[in-house]
Amino acid sequence: MNNTDIVKQSLKKRYFKERLFKTMGMLSIVTAILFLLLLLTDIFTKAWPAFIQTRVELTVDLNEADLGIDAQSDEQAIMSADFRKPIRAALLNTFPEVTKRKQKRELYSLTSMGAEFQLRDMVIENPQLIGTQQTIQFMADDDVDAVIKGTIDRLLPESDRRVKNDKLGWIETLEASGQITTGFNWHFFAAGDSREPEMAGIKGAILGSLYTLLVTLALSFPVAVAAAIYLEEFAPKNRFIDFIEININNLAAVPSIVFGLLGLAVFINFFSMPRSAPIVGGIVLSLMTLPTIIIASRSAIKAVPPSLREAALGLGASKMQSVFHHVLPAALPGILTGTIIGMAQALGETAPLLMIGMVAFIVDIPQSVTDPSTVLPIQVFLWADSPERGFLEKTSAAIMVLLFFLIAMNAIAIYLRKKFEKKW
Amino acid sequence: MKISLMIFLLLIFAAFSYFMARQKITTAYRQHKSKHKILTLPKYFGYVAALSSLIPALLMMFFLQMVEEPYINHEISSFISSSQFDDNQDLNLYMNEIISADTPEKVAALSAEKQQVHQRYMEIQTTTDRTQAVIVLSLAILLAVWAFKKINTDTPARRVFERIVEGILLLAASIAIMTTVGIVFSVLFESTRFFGEVPILSFMFGTEWSPQTAIRADQVGSSAAFGAVPLFVGTMLISFIALLVSVPLGLMSAIYLSEYASQRVRSLTKPVLEILAGIPTVVYGFFAALTVAPFIRDLGQSMGLSVASESALAAGLVMGIMIIPFVSSLSDDVLSAVPQSLREGSLGLGATRSETIIKVLIPAALPGIVGGVLLAASRAIGETMIVVMAAGLAANLTVNPLDAVTTVTVQIVTLLTGDQEFDSAKTLAAFALGLMLFITTLILNVIALHVVRKYREQYE
Numbered sequence: 001m002n003n004t005d006i007v008k009q010s011l012k013k014r015y016f017k018e019r020l021f022k023t024m025g026m027l028s029i030v031t032a033i034l035f036l037l038l039l040l041t042d043i044f045t046k047a048w049p050a051f052i053q054t055r056v057e058l059t060v061d062l063n064e065a066d067l068g069i070d071a072q073s074d075e076q077a078i079m080s081a082d083f084r085k086p087i088r089a090a091l092l093n094t095f096p097e098v099t100k101r102k103q104k105r106e107l108y109s110l111t112s113m114g115a116e117f118q119l120r121d122m123v124i125e126n127p128q129l130i131g132t133q134q135t136i137q138f139m140a141d142d143d144v145d146a147v148i149k150g151t152i153d154r155l156l157p158e159s160d161r162r163v164k165n166d167k168l169g170w171i172e173t174l175e176a177s178g179q180i181t182t183g184f185n186w187h188f189f190a191a192g193d194s195r196e197p198e199m200a201g202i203k204g205a206i207l208g209s210l211y212t213l214l215v216t217l218a219l220s221f222p223v224a225v226a227a228a229i230y231l232e233e234f235a236p237k238n239r240f241i242d243f244i245e246i247n248i249n250n251l252a253a254v255p256s257i258v259f260g261l262l263g264l265a266v267f268i269n270f271f272s273m274p275r276s277a278p279i280v281g282g283i284v285l286s287l288m289t290l291p292t293i294i295i296a297s298r299s300a301i302k303a304v305p306p307s308l309r310e311a312a313l314g315l316g317a318s319k320m321q322s323v324f325h326h327v328l329p330a331a332l333p334g335i336l337t338g339t340i341i342g343m344a345q346a347l348g349e350t351a352p353l354l355m356i357g358m359v360a361f362i363v364d365i366p367q368s369v370t371d372p373s374t375v376l377p378i379q380v381f382l383w384a385d386s387p388e389r390g391f392l393e394k395t396s397a398a399i400m401v402l403l404f405f406l407i408a409m410n411a412i413a414i415y416l417r418k419k420f421e422k423k424w
Numbered sequence: 425m426k427i428s429l430m431i432f433l434l435l436i437f438a439a440f441s442y443f444m445a446r447q448k449i450t451t452a453y454r455q456h457k458s459k460h461k462i463l464t465l466p467k468y469f470g471y472v473a474a475l476s477s478l479i480p481a482l483l484m485m486f487f488l489q490m491v492e493e494p495y496i497n498h499e500i501s502s503f504i505s506s507s508q509f510d511d512n513q514d515l516n517l518y519m520n521e522i523i524s525a526d527t528p529e530k531v532a533a534l535s536a537e538k539q540q541v542h543q544r545y546m547e548i549q550t551t552t553d554r555t556q557a558v559i560v561l562s563l564a565i566l567l568a569v570w571a572f573k574k575i576n577t578d579t580p581a582r583r584v585f586e587r588i589v590e591g592i593l594l595l596a597a598s599i600a601i602m603t604t605v606g607i608v609f610s611v612l613f614e615s616t617r618f619f620g621e622v623p624i625l626s627f628m629f630g631t632e633w634s635p636q637t638a639i640r641a642d643q644v645g646s647s648a649a650f651g652a653v654p655l656f657v658g659t660m661l662i663s664f665i666a667l668l669v670s671v672p673l674g675l676m677s678a679i680y681l682s683e684y685a686s687q688r689v690r691s692l693t694k695p696v697l698e699i700l701a702g703i704p705t706v707v708y709g710f711f712a713a714l715t716v717a718p719f720i721r722d723l724g725q726s727m728g729l730s731v732a733s734e735s736a737l738a739a740g741l742v743m744g745i746m747i748i749p750f751v752s753s754l755s756d757d758v759l760s761a762v763p764q765s766l767r768e769g770s771l772g773l774g775a776t777r778s779e780t781i782i783k784v785l786i787p788a789a790l791p792g793i794v795g796g797v798l799l800a801a802s803r804a805i806g807e808t809m810i811v812v813m814a815a816g817l818a819a820n821l822t823v824n825p826l827d828a829v830t831t832v833t834v835q836i837v838t839l840l841t842g843d844q845e846f847d848s849a850k851t852l853a854a855f856a857l858g859l860m861l862f863i864t865t866l867i868l869n870v871i872a873l874h875v876v877r878k879y880r881e882q883y884e
Contacts, residue, residue, distance in 0.1 A: 014776055014779070015776065017776070017778055017779075018776040018777060018778045018779075020778075021777075021778035021781070021782075022680070022684055022777075022778070024676055025676045025677065025679050025680025025683075025684060026680055026684075027676075028672070028673040028674075028676035028677045028680070029676075029677045029680055029681070029693055031673060032673060032677060032696070032697060032700060032745070032748050032749075033693070033696050035700075035745050036696060036699060036700050039703070039707075039708075039711050042711065042715050043707070043710075043711070222596075223596045223599055224596075226592065226593045226595075226596035226597070227593070227596040227597040227599065227600070229593055230590070230593035230594055230596065230597045231597055234590055234593060234594075235597070243601065244597050244598060244600055244601055247600040247601050247603075247604045248600045249869075249873055250604070250866060250869055250870070250873075251600055251603060251604060253799065253802060253803075253865065253869040254607070254806070254862065254865060254866070254869075255802075255803075255805070255806020255807070255808070255833070255861060255862075255865055256806070256808065257806065257808045257833055257836060257837070257858070257861070258607055258611070258806070258858055258861060258862050258865075259607070261607070261610065261611055261836070261840075261854070261855060261858040262603070262606050262607045262610050262611075264840065265610030265611070265613070265614060265855070266606055266610050270610075272493065287599075287603050290599065290600065290603070291600070294600075318582065318586060319586075320586040320589060320590070344702065347704075348702075348703075348704030348705070348706070348707075349704070350704065350705065350706045350808070350809050351705075351808035351809055351812075351833070351837070354808075354812075354837055354840075354841055355836075355837075355840055355841075357841075359841050377704050377706040377809075378706075380704075380706050380707070380710060381706050381709070381809070381812075381813070384706075384709070384710045384713065384714070384813060385813075392714070395710060396710075399707050399710065402704060402707070403703070403707070406702060406703075406704070410702060
């Protein structure tokens, strides 16, 4: 065997190793992509039922005697009237064979607890309805909803099934007579949180997130840009400035939950600011996103060519004028991109907000930055913790809404970067 | 007076003094009163006049706001007979009850004695509010008048204005320091209170963790135990699993993307990794708890293993996937910092690409990669939502990845959410854990940043 053969043989082995290595690299990327696909499909398939609402169509008799009010009654009286009665009567009308108390209770749970509020709101809006008969599509209970969507398997033996034979029979009768309809679940986007899965909505969380982000933006954007300008353009080289830079770099890597501890100890306990309020959440998140925006803004400012500064200075502008009139406008697209990415990070952040009490169960939709509220990621966390089966799809749907906002924000950032990116 | 109204008034005031000062200087310029040539635009005189009334007035307002509450509390507590309250806790509750009575119905529901206190409270509130408004607004007016009189064409208005702006910029830059100081002090302060109740050694080296203190002394398990070793071990176990997943995958992805992949593949794959990095951790937590953990449990059962439904493996695995983009982008940075000449030298000697990478690139980039791994470790240790949703609550001292363990961050969240009195050892323990977390991640970050910087300098 001569040397060429030895080399050829070893080459074979080496090329094999080369291919193996390359495949390993490819495989690790494919793993990451596969995982992403798995995660997204898992959430999408779990989420879609939440966007469809099941309704039960009933003809209710809104007679004055049962409700104890008439068309002239004021809102207060209507508010306190018992709207359960006409709905229950309508259900009994549809299934006259139900007489036993236990069965009746089962029957009444075909419609949601929210059905009476639905009816009440309709009557408040139009008191003329009192004394008439109306055919209304009521929100169905989450069990009915689950049967219609197939999340509860009708073919299971009764002992293993959440919905028993009686109820299933009624549902199927209603289905056969066309009294069960489905439609897009607008309610999900128009309501606050609730203990009943079918009544729970995401509007409160969306608004809470919006208020929190507004506070975050209003605080972190000016401060971060000012800090970046100072550090890039004005800062002398000394110990103090080095210390600031070390601090910024470290803060960027401090776990977010520690910022929550800071918020709890300083803003809530020391300054006694309101718990669960977007204003405190916004302050904490802005402290957290500051390093991100500062670092992005600094690199945007650094990318502006020195010739611009020198030209401005040469024409007699002061240092401050050259920065604010020429450098800053040129760096603004980069700064905005960094800010949007920082805001997206703040939108998805959960842990620090748990610490400052935004985890409370809040039904009311927040009206201002000081109202107690929750935010999208925490709504996800709260619903994921709920034992009811119906909240599973709500959780996934909330995640989809959250991801939608994140994707939208990132798309805007990419668009800005593409549109205003300048090669100097 | 409401703060927003006061700020609004101050702003109007500032705008007014801006126009006045500008007008004065413009007229002066027109009449050629200046000894020198015109050096400064009139607007800078306006800015200086406006800021010299606005900034002190705002500072005064914030100062008064800060002292308002302690002052009112002090007045009220001297009003009610002090013998009634043994400690601050009761007084705070009492005060809350009075402050929260903001509608006539709520006031009517208070007891006669409390109604009296409430009335006194309202009186003090009104007087302090009025005094505040008077002080702040008169300060603003006085300063504005003073600035208007003082300003003339010889004032170096632009330089003064730029000094003020530079000061504001410096202040903004120092917020990073203030944040760090705030974190250190708030965590340290509560921790020292905790270590006053629980010896620091039994916290650091104790092996039993059961923070539930009983309400009555004779209840079973009434003595709370604050030995944090199980939490440290649990945190390290989950982080280790996460690194085991993310370091090889992230490093190999970075190598493939930077050394093998075509431009097209690169431009398609990078955004995917970025999406992976941008998904909120609560989503990963949901996925870990509801999809991965049951899957691993069923898989383990089918192989005859007993797997906890909140196994460390599930949380660690998902956390590892979450960190992949982090490791990959850091490794990408350090790999591309290796000079091209090293690559070409190795290839020129006949080495294959993989040999070049393994024998030349990785050794050359090793400090940077180690720094990246340390940063990833600090991320894994501080990660909260995945473990809160997918890891257990019970503090088991074990290194079996199939068992349920709990972590430092999980315990912080469970101790601080829900009902809490702030002074119990239970809530203070959360701050002690936070201190440990902060110190650990700080050390990791400082080492990592130092290593990475040294490495960069080597090739620059």
